[in-house]
Amino acid sequence: MQRDHRFVRGTIRYTSNKPERKGEERGREYFLITTHSDGKRTASAHCEIDDRPNVMRDIVYGLDADWLPTDCSVxxxxxxxxxxxxxxxxxxDHAECEAWTAHEGRVHQRMELDAPLLTFQNHAIVCDSWHFRLYDRSKGPGIQGIDTVLLSSPDHRGATGPMLFRIGMGMEYVGEEVLEVEAGRFDALHFRFVSAPGLPQEHPDYDVWCTNDGEFLFLKAQAGGYMQTVYETVELQYGP
Known part of the structure; x- marks a missing residue:
């Protein structure tokens, strides 16, 4: 059988880090990332948050060969x-959204862009680590920013819309580490989201670890503040 693409399939477990719930599972995510022979990528994910009101999200997200967003469904x-x-x-030069929501009904949005969009936040945890490909690591550890990031929802759980929302993003590079998660032991990059100008409610600091192989594959994350949640890749399967 000939296959022109390769894939990675996996599972992410969400657990509480609050003292009274430490280690308690509070959600999960099943994902599939396909890299096509022309370098384009497609990510699909099914995400579940158990805490009431529970959240269930299904996304399909496309990137071109230069990692730039092309389309997404949520x-x-x-x-x-x-x-x-x-x-x-x-x-x-623009982003557009066609939506139907329980609160707003039929929605059409168009946002003008000064340059091609660099990254899109669809709230699937597996895609969070892809933002960090934009950090220039040749400058070493520190903080860098992205002026324009579009979201499918400004809610921290991604539980509104889905519709376009514009913010900025501050990213900190902490350094290289060797990280062990349930899915295995990896050479990893450690980053941190430190700011999101334009977000209605400030997001707690959010540490993210991803693979140090040019793929920026999500391995682990930890949200502080009121969220107190750990996200860990517990299963990975690679295909040709």
């Missing part, structure tokens, strides 16, 4: 009820 339910469904498209 379907969302909250409290076990339909919240919304949206399709996003990213052109060199």
């Amino acid at each position: 379907r969302l339910s909250v409290g076990d009820r339909f919240m919304g469904s949206a399709w996003f498209r990213f052109a060199p």
Whole structure:
């Protein structure tokens, strides 16, 4: 059998880090990342947050060979009820969204862009580490920013919309580490989200570890503040 693509499939477990719930599972995510022969990528993920009102999200996200977003679809339910469904498209000079939501009904959005969009936040945890490919590590550890990031929701759990929302993003590079998670032992890069100008509610510091192999594959994350949640890759399967 001939296959022109390769894939990685995996599972991420969400657990509470609060003292009274430490180690308690509070969600999970199943993902599939396909890298095509032309270098383009497609990520699909099914995400579940158990804490009420529970959140269930399904996404399909496309990137071109230069890691730039091309399109994304998001379907969302909250409290076990339909919240919304949206399709996003990213052109060199604009982003657009076609959505139907329980609160807003039929929605069409178009946002003008000064330059091609560098990254999109669809709230699948597996895609969080891809933002850090934009950090220039030749400058060493420190903090760098992205002026324009688009989200499918400004809510910390991604539990609204889905619709376009614009923010900035501050990223800190901590350094290289060897990290052991349930899925294995990896050479890793350690980053941290430190700011999100434009977000209605400030997000707690959010540490993220990803593979140090040019793929920026998600390995682990830890959210502080009121969230107190750990996200860990517990299963990985690679295909040709």
